[in-house]
Amino acid sequence: MIYVAIMGHGVVGSGVAEVLRKNADSIARKAGEGIAIRKILDLREFPDLPYADCFTKDFEEIVNDPDIRIVVETMGGLSPSYEYVKRCLETGKSVVTSNKELVAAKGDELLALARKNNLNFLFEASVGGGIPILRPIDQCLAANEVTEIAGILNGTTNFMLTRMIEDGMSFEDALALAQQLGYAERDPSADVGGHDACRKICILASLAFGKHVYPAQVHTEGITAITSEDVRTAAAADSVIKLIGRAVMQEDGRLYATVAPTVIAKSSLLSDVNDVFNGIMVRGDAIGDVVFYGRGAGKLPTASAVVADVIDEVKHLKARKYLFWEGGYEGYVIPHGEGTVQMLVRAADTADAAAQIAAAFGEVQAVSGDGVPAGDVAFITPAMTESALDAALAASGLTVKSRLRVAQL
Ligand code: HSE
Numbered sequence: 001m002i003y004v005a006i007m008g009h010g011v012v013g014s015g016v017a018e019v020l021r022k023n024a025d026s027i028a029r030k031a032g033e034g035i036a037i038r039k040i041l042d043l044r045e046f047p048d049l050p051y052a053d054c055f056t057k058d059f060e061e062i063v064n065d066p067d068i069r070i071v072v073e074t075m076g077g078l079s080p081s082y083e084y085v086k087r088c089l090e091t092g093k094s095v096v097t098s099n100k101e102l103v104a105a106k107g108d109e110l111l112a113l114a115r116k117n118n119l120n121f122l123f124e125a126s127v128g129g130g131i132p133i134l135r136p137i138d139q140c141l142a143a144n145e146v147t148e149i150a151g152i153l154n155g156t157t158n159f160m161l162t163r164m165i166e167d168g169m170s171f172e173d174a175l176a177l178a179q180q181l182g183y184a185e186r187d188p189s190a191d192v193g194g195h196d197a198c199r200k201i202c203i204l205a206s207l208a209f210g211k212h213v214y215p216a217q218v219h220t221e222g223i224t225a226i227t228s229e230d231v232r233t234a235a236a237a238d239s240v241i242k243l244i245g246r247a248v249m250q251e252d253g254r255l256y257a258t259v260a261p262t263v264i265a266k267s268s269l270l271s272d273v274n275d276v277f278n279g280i281m282v283r284g285d286a287i288g289d290v291v292f293y294g295r296g297a298g299k300l301p302t303a304s305a306v307v308a309d310v311i312d313e314v315k316h317l318k319a320r321k322y323l324f325w326e327g328g329y330e331g332y333v334i335p336h337g338e339g340t341v342q343m344l345v346r347a348a349d350t351a352d353a354a355a356q357i358a359a360a361f362g363e364v365q366a367v368s369g370d371g372v373p374a375g376d377v378a379f380i381t382p383a384m385t386e387s388a389l390d391a392a393l394a395a396s397g398l399t400v401k402s403r404l405r406v407a408q409l
Helices: 011-022 024-031 081-090 100-116 134-140 155-167 171-180 195-209 228-236 299-315 353-361 386-396
Strands: 002-007 035-041 068-073 094-097 146-152 239-249 255-265 277-284 288-295 340-348 365-367 376-380 400-406
Touching: 002 011, 011 024, 011 035, 011 299, 024 035, 024 299, 035 299, 068 081, 068 299, 081 094, 081 100, 094 100, 094 299, 100 195, 134 195, 146 195, 155 171, 155 228, 155 239, 155 277, 195 239, 195 255, 228 239, 228 340, 228 376, 228 400, 340 353, 340 386, 353 376, 353 386
Parallel strands: 002 035, 002 068, 068 094, 255 400
Antiparallel strands: 146 239, 146 277, 239 255, 277 288, 340 376, 340 400, 365 376
């Protein structure tokens, strides 16, 4: 029997306990050994649960128990998760986490610590909830040079955008429903502000390109400024707006990385990823484009990925899984503004607008039709650096109402 501890009995942690108990027989068959929960760390009381006697409020009871070989961290946040995970790895326990904030900030350091101590540190659930994505990038696509990763990485905002577009729901009602369904973070500003998606693109890019990308290096915009006028203008361009996390390797070895509401063509596979679902496109030199799709948030889908990592760690108690990336450095991610972009611009349709657009950008792709609000003009700029584009818009004399990145995905 292999004993595990779970730190944090919230949405995901309780799902992990439920799956480990409910599927105990089939999990034991797949792991080659039975897996039992020895301790659950939480400050709250759960007296009615069948495993109520496993609860402790004291982390020391976990870290000092030599029989616990694997610790699951589902507390979220950086403190005290970072300290606890570090101490587990220092005292000979392998760790599984669903905590994207922790991996995005400290993944390089914790992977190095796990390697030094011949342990495993796995975190499949930190990106895409239940969707297998990290293991496929690390193993199944290992033959490829990955050139780009782009994805709808946040279930809450995708759910909200879908409800706002399809049901005309307000931003606030859509957020309340997402929270009620257990999709949103404790602090939903991490979802709507794009920070959750940022952490996930950092993890994906770190794994795919082998060097840590830190959240502070990634220009991040959320969905709070998106209006129904923007949604309708995108539709007039035969496109939809999705919150996209994107990392593109440049020819000079630096990385372009951003999170932003992005206009993508309705012909793109990602355009059909709706509700709480996530979709992640990986572009490799041998495979071409491959898209991973599934439930990106929620109790049991996320628990599914956590428990699969636990099973993998049980199977590799004596051998390390090779999943690793190096530390990052300043200058690895190109500064915001140097990236080449195209924008869908909506501006007031004044008498001078056509001449101002032509003077600023030369030939543009005009967007017209019922979706463009009366009194507005919309167009897609040529590809240029973001700072040059911003400067051209500022100097144009146009009254700009919105500007959204356009990507061919
Ligand atoms: N709040 C996150 C989301 C949970 O909505 O995608 C899963 O990481």
